[in-house]
Amino acid sequence: MAAQYELLKELLNSGTKLSFEQDFFFKFYQAFLLKDRWMQYISGVGTTLLVTALALALGVVLGSVVALVRVTHDQQRPGHKNAVLGFFNAVCQVYTTIIRGTPMMVQLLIMSMVIFANSRNFTMVGALTLGINSGAYVSEIIRGGLMAVDPGQMEAGRSLGLNYMTTMVVIIIPQAIRAVLPALGNEFIILLKDTSLITTIGGKELLYAAQGIMNRTYDAMFPLLGVALIYLILVMLFTWLLSKFERRLAQSDR
Amino acid sequence: MKKISRRSFMAAAAVSVAALALTACGGSASSAASSVASSAASSEAVSSAAAAELTTVEAGKLTMATNATFPPYEMTTDSGEIEGIDVDTAKAIAEKLGLELQIDDMEFDAALLSVQQGKADIVMAGVTVTDERKAVMDFSDSYATGIQSIIVPNDSDIASPDDLAGKKIGTQRGTTGYIYCSDDFGEDSVVAYDSGLTAVQALNNGQVDAVVIDNAPATEYVAANPGLKVLDTSYAEEDYAIGMAKGSALEDAVNKALEELKADGTLQAIVDKYINAN
Numbered sequence: 216m217a218a219q220y221e222l223l224k225e226l227l228n229s230g231t232k233l234s235f236e237q238d239f240f241f242k243f244y245q246a247f248l249l250k251d252r253w254m255q256y257i258s259g260v261g262t263t264l265l266v267t268a269l270a271l272a273l274g275v276v277l278g279s280v281v282a283l284v285r286v287t288h289d290q291q292r293p294g295h296k297n298a299v300l301g302f303f304n305a306v307c308q309v310y311t312t313i314i315r316g317t318p319m320m321v322q323l324l325i326m327s328m329v330i331f332a333n334s335r336n337f338t339m340v341g342a343l344t345l346g347i348n349s350g351a352y353v354s355e356i357i358r359g360g361l362m363a364v365d366p367g368q369m370e371a372g373r374s375l376g377l378n379y380m381t382t383m384v385v386i387i388i389p390q391a392i393r394a395v396l397p398a399l400g401n402e403f404i405i406l407l408k409d410t411s412l413i414t415t416i417g418g419k420e421l422l423y424a425a426q427g428i429m430n431r432t433y434d435a436m437f438p439l440l441g442v443a444l445i446y447l448i449l450v451m452l453f454t455w456l457l458s459k460f461e462r463r464l465a466q467s468d469r
Numbered sequence: 470m471k472k473i474s475r476r477s478f479m480a481a482a483a484v485s486v487a488a489l490a491l492t493a494c495g496g497s498a499s500s501a502a503s504s505v506a507s508s509a510a511s512s513e514a515v516s517s518a519a520a521a522e523l524t525t526v527e528a529g530k531l532t533m534a535t536n537a538t539f540p541p542y543e544m545t546t547d548s549g550e551i552e553g554i555d556v557d558t559a560k561a562i563a564e565k566l567g568l569e570l571q572i573d574d575m576e577f578d579a580a581l582l583s584v585q586q587g588k589a590d591i592v593m594a595g596v597t598v599t600d601e602r603k604a605v606m607d608f609s610d611s612y613a614t615g616i617q618s619i620i621v622p623n624d625s626d627i628a629s630p631d632d633l634a635g636k637k638i639g640t641q642r643g644t645t646g647y648i649y650c651s652d653d654f655g656e657d658s659v660v661a662y663d664s665g666l667t668a669v670q671a672l673n674n675g676q677v678d679a680v681v682i683d684n685a686p687a688t689e690y691v692a693a694n695p696g697l698k699v700l701d702t703s704y705a706e707e708d709y710a711i712g713m714a715k716g717s718a719l720e721d722a723v724n725k726a727l728e729e730l731k732a733d734g735t736l737q738a739i740v741d742k743y744i745n746a747n
Contacts, residue, residue: 227604255656332674335637337660417660417671427656430578430643433585433605 220244246437252428259424260445266342266410266420271403273346278353281307283383285354286361290369307354314351320412322348327416338420341413349406356402360395361387393464400457404450411446421445523566524718525590531568533559534589536577538641538664540689541743542595542709545574555593557739558612558730562711565726566719576663578643581606584714591723592712595683597645599707607715609723611708612736616684617646619700620672620691627679630704634658639668639677646681649705669694685744 223241227233233241247253288304291297314322326344327337334340364387372382414423425438432438526532535555537543543553551572563570573589581596583589585606595615598608621627627636634654640647642661651659660677662668668680669690680687681704691697711727713719730736 224604327676328670328674332676335676337676415663417662417676419656423661426578426642427651427661429582430661431601431648433581433602435582435586 216244216248220249242432242434242437245432246428246434247441255424255428256421256441256445259419259421260449262338262418262420263407263410263449266338266345266413266418267403267407269339269342270345270349270406270410273343274349274353274402274406277347277350278357281310281350281354282357282361285358287379287383311351311354314348315355319345319348319409320415323412323416337413337417341410341416341418341420345406345409345413348409349402352402353399356395356398357391359398360391363394364390393461396457396461396464400454403457404453407449407453408446523568523722525568526587527571529569530571531559531563531566531591532571532573532589534573534575534580534583534592535594536580536664537574538666539577539595539683539686541685542683543593554613554739554743555595557742558727558736559591559593559711561730561735561739562723562726565729566722576643577641581643581712584712584717587714590713590717590719595685595709596712597707598710599645599648602712605715607713607717607720609711609713609720610727611710612727612731613709613740614706615709616706617649617681617704618684618687619702619704620669620680620682620687620697621678621700622672622675623696623698625678628700629702630700633679633681636678637676639671639680641665641668641682644682645705645707646683650681665690669697672697 220241223233223237226237227241245252247256284300284303284307288297288300291300323341323344327334327340331340331343368386368390369382372386373379377385410418410420411422413420414426417423421442425442428438429435533556535543535551537545537551537553539553541553542555543551546552551574556572559572560570573583575583577594580589580592580594581602584592592606595613596602596608597615598611602608619627619630619633627633633650636658638650638654638659640650640659640661642663644665647659647661660668660671662671665680665682665686668677668682671677672680673694673696680690682690684699684703687699691699711723713723727736
């Protein structure tokens, strides 16, 4: 294959027009095989998955905390508002408003160029930004799930003598998780694809690798189509895992 | 689609016969390949025969792709206009060709691709001529020379290109600075940014230790950012030229215009306006 590539390169340099198959082979070879370039895509996928996993973990933790604070605050009896809870509720509302109200790209640039202007770990800055961004959306999804559970469930738990926290953890949250799983899956998929944005702040993920190769070969088609295919496969894997998980949670259904 | 006059058709036929004869001499290529090649050659001959009327991407206009973050070759003014050495040169060339200049501003890597994809007639963005680029696009004669310079903070311990080893180097995506540095020092020690301005911003922040970029913009960036300096020793020397699609019909006309501009001193006047006047 390498010999074939060199031959075609010579033909091309001498001004010969390559046939469609030759051209296809030439561009494919230089986009993926020449100088072991496929390794660059692999390490890009590694970074992409790492960033997704970190951002996902951060997003779920942040989102759950925010959702719990807000639901607990909203479910207090009228006239019995807790001041501390009110303060945290306000903080959470400011957080979701700001994060949902500004574009992801702007957030990334601000984090990298203003807030963490001294950090050289662009990948981690990217993961942090994506996690904080995702948390705002996840919090609303989880809040929706918690509120969708019939209020009668809470009343039943409390009348059986369970306190608020126990009712929440043992009765409400397990039901809410099942309800929000499809929406959460949606958010995770968006998160995975949004990792491609960190290439603008110098994060060396999948798209960064493809652009590097594009800049050397001056061919956009193969690197970009290759990257699109890799993202598609990752998302399909993700979707499959989620559907497995959903089925596992549905086992208690008759 | 252009209507083919009888004379240009005859010319096309003659060229395609010549091309056929040439491909036949190639020998080693398979027969299927050579028939495809010759039909491609003949369609190309038609476009070069129509060169007398100058076929451009948009009729009556010379479309120029550029990346306006590269002072003084191209930069944006406060009113959003694009100006610079490349812009004025392109304007002068367009005038000679009897066309109107249309400027499309985009990322540098996209600008390089745009002529190959037929979205622009010429790319002028301080484009360096390299063998790899020659394989995919045609270049005019060189109109300027550039140097890859190294920008470092005043208190940096980097004093020569050799000191860059093991440091984090900021570059602009797709430039020769990026390609040379990642070849010499490895992909891990190089960070590619969308524009030279972002790379210099990262240098100001201390996120990279040095920025390798063409000398002319380097000087401008350093003038605008106190605390930075350009090293006296350069990283590489190179020629700037106008990029066009492979086999572009414009090449001869552009070269001729460029030669006239060099001869009558217009090109020098443009360079003086932006560089030496400061």
